[in-house]
Amino acid sequence: KNQVEQSPQSLIILEGKNCTLQCNYTVSPFSNLRWYKQDTGRGPVSLTIMTFSENTKSNGRYTATLDADTKQSSLHITASQLSDSASYICVVSELGGATNKLIFGTGTLLAVQP
Amino acid sequence: DAGITQSPRHKVTETGTPVTLRCHQTENHRYMYWYRQDPGHGLRLIHYSYGVKDTDKGEVSDGYSVSRSKTEDFLLTLESATSSQTSVYFCAISSSRDRNTEAFFGQGTRLTVV
Numbered sequence: 443k444n445q446v447e448q449s450p451q452s453l454i455i456l457e458g459k460n461c462t463l464q465c466n467y468t469v470s471p472f473s474n475l476r477w478y479k480q481d482t483g484r485g486p487v488s489l490t491i492m493t494f495s496e497n498t499k500s501n502g503r504y505t506a507t508l509d510a511d512t513k514q515s516s517l518h519i520t521a522s523q524l525s526d527s528a529s530y531i532c533v534v535s536e537l538g539g540a541t542n543k544l545i546f547g548t549g550t551l552l553a554v555q556p
Numbered sequence: 557d558a559g560i561t562q563s564p565r566h567k568v569t570e571t572g573t574p575v576t577l578r579c580h581q582t583e584n585h586r587y588m589y590w591y592r593q594d595p596g597h598g599l600r601l602i603h604y605s606y607g608v609k610d611t612d613k614g615e616v617s618d619g620y621s622v623s624r625s626k627t628e629d630f631l632l633t634l635e636s637a638t639s640s641q642t643s644v645y646f647c648a649i650s651s652s653r654d655r656n657t658e659a660f661f662g663q664g665t666r667l668t669v670v
Contacts, residue, residue, distance in 0.1 A: 483663075485646050485661030486646075546600070
């Protein structure tokens with residue numbers, strides 16, 4: 443069964459600190475891996491998209507890595523800000539069909555405290 | 557939110573009544589999707605559309621129907637609402653099924669069935 447597992451479920455860090463969120467997946471065939479940020483009460487917003495051949499992709503203070511061999515990804519947040527408090531969702535796209543199927547993880551809830 | 561409007565944003569309805577949620581886009585994107593988000597689950601695909609009058613089922617389509625009579629509008633109907641359909645519903649759009657294509661999400665509709 444195609445699955446996306448994220449850890450930790452929740453995380454509390456102090457403002458200015460760094461953190462790393464993890465994503466493991468079993469999706470095959472693989473098309474791409476995405477990280478989304480979802481603020482409370484809003485829809486997910488894309489941070490990065492990585493294909494099979496990409497190892498790292500950055501978007502400001504967000505850096506995503508992908509190891510397609512071990513089927514693992516991480517999202518590193520540098521110098522966290524209060525506005526980074528949100529749920530971070532790992533999404534893997536399964537190749538094929540009329541549209542690429544997106545398989546969502548359950549998210550890591552990040553709280554950044556002053 | 558990439559020109560996506562969901563309506564209503566909040567709705568409370570009684571068991572057994574029909575409910576229609578609307579997704580309106582101004583991006584002229586071909587693909588439109590309806591997802592539901594529940595605690596402990598990643599977003600799950602209900603139905604999607606790959607063009608006007610072209611729709612298909614997702615993984616949790618039972619009890620739901622959709623229609624797309626215009627490029628900009630994608631309607632989700634709960635034929636006879638049940639308490640298990642209490643959820644937050646998200647509409648998403650994308651311009652193609654190519655592997656790096658962004659998917660943009662609306663702000664969500666919180667539906668409560670009592």
